Amino acid sequence: MTPPSRPLPGTVLVENLQINGVAEGPGRTISLSLRDNGEHWVILDPGRQALYLNSTGRVLDRDPPSAIQSLVVQVQCTNELGTVILHEVRIVVRDRNDNVPSFQQPRYYVSVNESVWESDRVSVASWGLKQLVTPHSG
Numbered sequence: 001m002t003p004p005s006r007p008l009p010g011t012v013l014v015e016n017l018q019i020n021g022v023a024e025g026p027g028r029t030i031s032l033s034l035r036d037n038g039e040h041w042v043i044l045d046p047g048r049q050a051l052y053l054n055s056t057g058r059v060l061d062r063d064p065p066s067a068i069q070s071l072v073v074q075v076q077c078t079n080e081l082g083t084v085i086l087h088e089v090r091i092v093v094r095d096r097n098d099n100v101p102s103f104q105q106p107r108y109y110v111s112v113n114e115s116v117w118e119s120d121r122v123s124v125a126s127w128g129l130k131q132l133v134t135p136h137s138g
Helices: none
Strands: 011-014 030-035 042-045 050-053 070-079 084-092 122-124 131-133
Touching: 011 084, 030 042, 042 070
Parallel strands: none
Antiparallel strands: 011 050, 030 070, 042 050, 070 084, 122 131
16 A cells, blocks of 8 residues: 555545455556546546545536536556456536526516515416416415
8 A cells, every 4th residue: 555645635535445356566467557537537546545636736616617417437457367347437516606697687677466465485387587486275
């Protein structure tokens, strides 16, 4: 296993792939490499069997214009006999509320019937601000 004193190359995505074998050093029994990593978002540390986010100089964002919802890479494991096994790793990008809301109009107007209860849902359709009220029962 790689000594812990070596600096980590980025944000940890997968701390340990748990693949049987040793990928670095004199007792090496497997080799690990990344496939399908076209945008180079993922860094593989074979000794730690770890995956890291490579965000140097760019921002991973689920919102447009990037609109990255997931990252999918293949970790290729080759043993001493030349047998190759591919392990798919799918990283789901969760959204962070980091964008200010945008509205199409500066003001919206709606009329609400006085019989609407506080718990009723009032929604406004954007194509003419038509009132849609869920009436209360009782």
